[in-house]
Amino acid sequence: MYRIAFFCVLLAVVSGCASEEKPDGLPVLHPAEITVHQGGAPLVGASVQLISTDPTLSRWVSGGSTNENGEAVVMTHGKYVGVPAGKFKVTVNKTQIEGAAAGNDPGSSNEAKMFDLVEAKYRAVTTTPIEVEISAGDNKLDVIEVGAPVKDAAAKL
Numbered sequence: 001m002y003r004i005a006f007f008c009v010l011l012a013v014v015s016g017c018a019s020e021e022k023p024d025g026l027p028v029l030h031p032a033e034i035t036v037h038q039g040g041a042p043l044v045g046a047s048v049q050l051i052s053t054d055p056t057l058s059r060w061v062s063g064g065s066t067n068e069n070g071e072a073v074v075m076t077h078g079k080y081v082g083v084p085a086g087k088f089k090v091t092v093n094k095t096q097i098e099g100a101a102a103g104n105d106p107g108s109s110n111e112a113k114m115f116d117l118v119e120a121k122y123r124a125v126t127t128t129p130i131e132v133e134i135s136a137g138d139n140k141l142d143v144i145e146v147g148a149p150v151k152d153a154a155a156k157l
Contacts, residue, residue: 028084029082030082030083030136030138031074031138031139032141033073033074033139033141034074034141035070035072035143036066040145043146044066044067044068046093047094048063048074048092049090049093050074050083051088051090053087054087057084060076062076062077083134088131088134089125090144091123091130092122092146094118095115095154113153115153116151118146119148
């Protein structure tokens with residue numbers, strides 16, 4: 001996985017696509033991959049966010065989306081591979097839309113409904129029990145388990 005990311009970055013540099021300057025103050029980023037399971041199985045299509053416990057790093061938003069194996073490569077600001085070293089709280093979110101908005105059928109009488117598919121405590125930084133530490137070098141983090149599958153009604157669309 002890291003080889004693919006490395007070669008993509010190398011290709012972008014060679015082709016001149018990576019000429020964009022990095023933001024001022026961007027700390028050194030370390031490759032990180034996190035795996036999320038729900039009910040013992042990979043959680044596909046979830047959004048994972050790492051929130052620094054260090055206020056000086058709070059401006060550097062890091063996270064990713066899980067693939068078919070529940071793995072997410074962590075990116076900072078959605079385009080820089082890796083995450084700064086430090087301690088982080090981890091939130092995991094996944095939603096599902098059912099009804100008219102899901103199929104975009106304007107003639108449907110079904111009202112669109114959105115559901116949260118991850119237990120509430122894992123969705124908020126104030127309640128998540130998940131904490132990780134990123135160190136220099138590659139970080140293949142332990143599998144994170146977010147409990148049994150749920151389907152909680154979310155805010156109306």
